[in-house]
Amino acid sequence: MRDITVLSGGMGGARFLQGLLHGIATGSLPGVAPDARVTVVANTADDIWVHGLKVCPDLDTVMYTLGDGIDLDRGWGRRDETWSTKDELAAYGVEPTWFGLGDRDVATHLVRTQMLDAGYPLSQVTEALCRRWLTTPDGPVVRLLPMTDDRVETHVAIADPESPSGRRVVHFQEYWIRLRAQVPAETLLFVGLEESSPGPGVIDAITDADLVVLPPSNPVVSLGTILGVPRVREAVAATRAPVVGLSPIVGDTHVRGMAEQMLTAIGVEVSAAAVGLHYGSRASGGVLDGWLVDERDADQVARVTDGGLACRAVPLMMSNHDATAAMAAAAIDLVTG
Ligand code: GDP
Ligand code: CA
Numbered sequence: 001m002r003d004i005t006v007l008s009g010g011m012g013g014a015r016f017l018q019g020l021l022h023g024i025a026t027g028s029l030p031g032v033a034p035d036a037r038v039t040v041v042a043n044t045a046d047d048i049w050v051h052g053l054k055v056c057p058d059l060d061t062v063m064y065t066l067g068d069g070i071d072l073d074r075g076w077g078r079r080d081e082t083w084s085t086k087d088e089l090a091a092y093g094v095e096p097t098w099f100g101l102g103d104r105d106v107a108t109h110l111v112r113t114q115m116l117d118a119g120y121p122l123s124q125v126t127e128a129l130c131r132r133w134l135t136t137p138d139g140p141v142v143r144l145l146p147m148t149d150d151r152v153e154t155h156v157a158i159a160d161p162e163s164p165s166g167r168r169v170v171h172f173q174e175y176w177i178r179l180r181a182q183v184p185a186e187t188l189l190f191v192g193l194e195e196s197s198p199g200p201g202v203i204d205a206i207t208d209a210d211l212v213v214l215p216p217s218n219p220v221v222s223l224g225t226i227l228g229v230p231r232v233r234e235a236v237a238a239t240r241a242p243v244v245g246l247s248p249i250v251g252d253t254h255v256r257g258m259a260e261q262m263l264t265a266i267g268v269e270v271s272a273a274a275v276g277l278h279y280g281s282r283a284s285g286g287v288l289d290g291w292l293v294d295e296r297d298a299d300q301v302a303r304v305t306d307g308g309l310a311c312r313a314v315p316l317m318m319s320n321h322d323a324t325a326a327m328a329a330a331a332i333d334l335v336t337g
Pocket of ligand 2: 009010011043046057058221222
């Protein structure tokens with residue numbers, strides 16, 4: 001196979017992509033050509049306007065990670081970052097003060113915002129930014145496509161005793177960064193999602209792929225939103241390519257991030273099997289052919305296969321590129337072997 005399409009959030013998706021590319025480069029993926037091309041359809045529902053700048057956290061995490069510009073310890077933002085701009089803005093007392101706007105990162109947001117103001121759609125802006133990060137003499141490292149060019153934002157309703165309605169709605173970034181996802185999310189609102197259209201190339205990337213992968217990204221606010229763009233879920237359900245997913249839940253908890261809070265908010269049990277069954281088998285109206293769970297969750301395999309999905313338990317910790325490439329190999333083997 002030559003064309004692999006991966007739907008991706010930020011950190012979980014980006015780490016998986018590093019392993020997948022490593023696997024292609026080292027020839028360790030079964031049936032995958034050495035010149036295989038990877039297309040990434042990235043979540044943009046985390047996007048936020050701050051201080052007049054358009055910030056796209058998941059696009060940037062994928063771009064910086066695969067372009068070797070990421071801060072490895074934080075897992076987001078630029079390496080060797082400084083924070084003078086953020087400090088100066090805080091000194092003026094302007095909100096939001098909680099958003100992590102690094103000085104190097106600001107340059108990316110300035111370029112993006114200026115191009116958007118000039119009338120370019122996000123997809124073309126992303127292509128321009130990727131020219132710096134993801135271009136090699138042999139061609140692009142990956143093709144990075146925003147799920148949509150339209151404005152879509154995830155908002156979270158939380159309890160607020162001081163508000164007359166008893167609740168308050170905050171942007172997803174405020175829930176995650178300022179509130180550290182430590183208060184229960186009562187409802188999730190995907191503003192603009194139903195009216196959005198797939199970004200250029202998104203449907204073709206799914207339809208024409210030889211393999212579609214749902215990496216261990218957040219199933220609700222990363223992959224749930226991508227699949228929620230009209231026609232995307234249908235394209236995944238209908239593609240001739242096998243579709244395989246890897247569980248972001250290991251031993252009944254997310255490894256890092258906040259998949260637990262988001263699954264709870266939509267009423268899905270926090271377990272590897274439940275997430276796989278939430279995506280569902282294509283044979284019964286879902287989006288997957290196969291689902292990998294971690295070896296610690298081997299006792300859940302039967303429950304997944306009963307739901308019509310091929311399933312296997314393998315190590316699913318993305319601790320280094322080799323381990324992650326082995327996950328990608330197992331995923332491919334599950335649906336093609
Ligand atoms: P975000 O946009 O930065 O939150 O990143 P994603 O949505 O792409 O992925 C976040 C999810 O990745 C987390 O909620 C975890 O469940 C999952 N995750 C992170 N690290 C690992 C890992 O090593 N193994 C597995 N199986 N899942 C992981
Ligand atoms: Ca994200």
